[in-house]
Amino acid sequence: MGLNVALIRPKPHRDSIGLQQFMVCEPLELEYLASALERAGHHAEILDMILEPEHRLLRFIDSFKPAIVGFTAYLPHVKIVKQYAVSIKERNPKIITVAGGVHAEVNPGDFDGAFDFIAKVNGIRTMVAIADAVAAGAAVETARQAIPGVWNGTGKTYDLETAWDYPFPDREKTARYRGRYNYIFHEKCATIKTSFGCPYRCSFCYCIEIARHAYFERDIADVVREIKSIREKNVFIVDDNFLVSIPRIRQFCRLIDIAGIQKHFILFGRADFIVEHGDIIRLLQNHGLRAVFVGVESFKEEELTGFRKKTTVEINTRAVRLLDAMGIECYSGIIVGANWGKEDFDSLIRFLNQFKQPLINIQPATPLPGTPLYEQSRDSIVVSPEQYHLWDMAHQIMEPTKMSRRRYYFNIMRAYYKTGTGARSHWYVLRKYGLRIYLRIARGAFFITWQYLKLALWG
Ligand code: SF4
Structure with missing residues (x-):
């Protein structure tokens, strides 16, 4: 029954x-x-x-x-x-x-x-x-x-399956919410997963721990069939890294053509792939790519090395510029270290302002339990894992070493306001996306500013 x-x-x-x-x-x-x-x-x-x-x-x-x-x-x-x-x-x-x-x-x-x-x-x-x-x-x-997949302590073995043979997600079950699913400027946005894990090994990355350092892909024809069944115009490909296999991307574009699909895509990708394969990015753009989230992480070489990012500041910079020049929106993820001083935040602001339209997400370094970064940083963590709600990639989990916590939060706010959320961004969003989306984003920015302001004022 x-x-x-x-x-x-x-x-x-x-x-x-x-x-x-x-x-x-x-x-x-x-x-x-x-x-x-x-x-x-x-x-x-x-x-x-x-x-x-x-x-x-x-x-x-x-x-x-x-x-x-x-x-x-x-x-x-x-x-x-x-x-x-x-x-x-x-x-x-x-x-x-x-x-x-x-x-x-x-x-x-x-x-x-x-x-x-x-x-x-x-x-x-x-x-x-x-x-x-x-x-x-x-x-x-x-x-x-x-049941093999159920947790029953460390004495049991848990084998991860890497074959994907499940029915498509039932999007009718969220029909009453779908009008409110969005991704930044992209309203009424559906999501799709086409691969799991990532071939790289960044020390802070939680995604690769979920996939246990494996990387596996869904059949791309199956993916395109699913896209065809999606009603929304905007589709966010939530793969940890979609830009992995050139033959697979070419096949994706071919099948999109055959199916006559006209969607707008948003995806995560690495800077080195973007720089080395501008032709593939152009091909994706011609098939609907509108935005890429790039883990820029830092403007310091030594931090990129420490994160095992396997890119350089120069490659990251070139990737953001290339996307800018192509008219593809680039959302840059930045990790700010607990050992940053005021001059580091100043340098970050200068670094980001070299780009035409810096759209950024600034996160204090957050070593998530289960990652190598967590093991390396254990001694510096001051928030207990049981204070779950503070592990939101926005609160300071490690004590800042060069300034007070309040001053640190103030500097995060300053970096946002002097770069990605400055006046030119307001104008950019208003012009490109219209008043309604501008107001939603402005309301969100105001709310987050208020939360950071409280932390900067009262800790
Ligand atoms: S490239 Fe991105 S998805 Fe891959 S390991 Fe690094 S952070 Fe994770």
């Missing part, structure tokens, strides 16, 4: 500084779970708490009456999903709770004791197996041991 399964994405803690002000991506992982569960004969519904008021959670549980509730979570959401699980169990102790998502895959122990099941690997297959086991009346303890 099929079960009702509720799939929930949490609302971030009010003190987290989140990019939700600028982007709310569709919960692709939950849509994948929904389609696989339904194919197995269960009935799944998705509740996106980012876009719902707090009180909706229990009302939804009361009306949908799920036998199982599954949660997805990043690190800042761990405490929140634990609280959700407690309140759901209080409502009905018979409901089975499952934690999954990228944090559970690398740090499953953080969820120990708070959920009936924790999905450690192969989330989709594992969730279906849990639902089937619960429907068959299996005891939780027995199922924990028997």
Whole structure:
């Protein structure tokens, strides 16, 4: 007998500084779970708490009456999903709770004791197996041991599958939210995943830990079939690094042509690929590429080396300039070190202002548990891993060594306001995207400024 399964994405803690002000991506992982569960004969519904008021959670549980509730979570959401699980169990102790998502895959122990099941690997297959086991009346303890992907302590082995043979994500399950899924300036934006992991080994990168340093790809014809089924004009390819294989990209473009697809694409890519393969970037542009997120990370060679980034400042600079010249939007990710002084922030501002239109995301270095950077930086970390909501890539996790925390936050704000969010950016957004999108972005920028201002004033 099929079960009702509720799939929930949490609302971030009010003190987290989140990019939700600028982007709310569709919960692709939950849509994948929904389609696989339904194919197995269960009935799944998705509740996106980012876009719902707090009180909706229990009302939804009361009306949908799920036998199982599954949660997805990043690190800042761990405490929140634990609280959700407690309140759901209080409502009905018979409901089975499952934690999954990228944090559970690398740090499953953080969820120990708070959920009936924790999905450690192969989330989709594992969730279906849990639902089937619960429907068959299996005891939780027995199922924990028997289902291969379920976390049951370090004594069990967990084999990651690298073949991708799942049905397309069920985007109808988020139909009521889809008008509000966006990525920065790109409104009504769908997401798609075409590959997993990355061939590189940057020391701060969490994505490669999820894929256990493997890199594997979906069949590109299958990807294009999925794109054809997407209604939105804007499609964000959420691969950790889409710019890996030239034959695959060429094939992607060929199939896009054959299918007559006309979409706008946004993707993540590396600077060295962009510089070395301008012709491929042009080809992608001719097939709808509109924006690339490039991990520029630093203007200092020694930091890039320390991050094992395997690019140089010169390559990064050339990549941003090339995208600028081609009219492709470039979002640059910058990591600011805990050992930065005022002169470093001054240099960062000068570095970014050499670009025509710097669109940037500045993050204090955040060594995420499970990465090599975390092991290297353990002694400098001053925020406990249990203060989950502060691990948002915006709060200082390590104590600044050359200035106070308040001064550090002030300098982050200063870097934003003297570069990416200065007057010319306002004009750029207004001219290119119109008043409505400008106002949404301005509202988000104001909110984040207010959060940083509070930290700069009161710590
Ligand atoms: S290139 Fe990007 S995705 Fe690949 S390891 Fe480095 S940070 Fe991660």
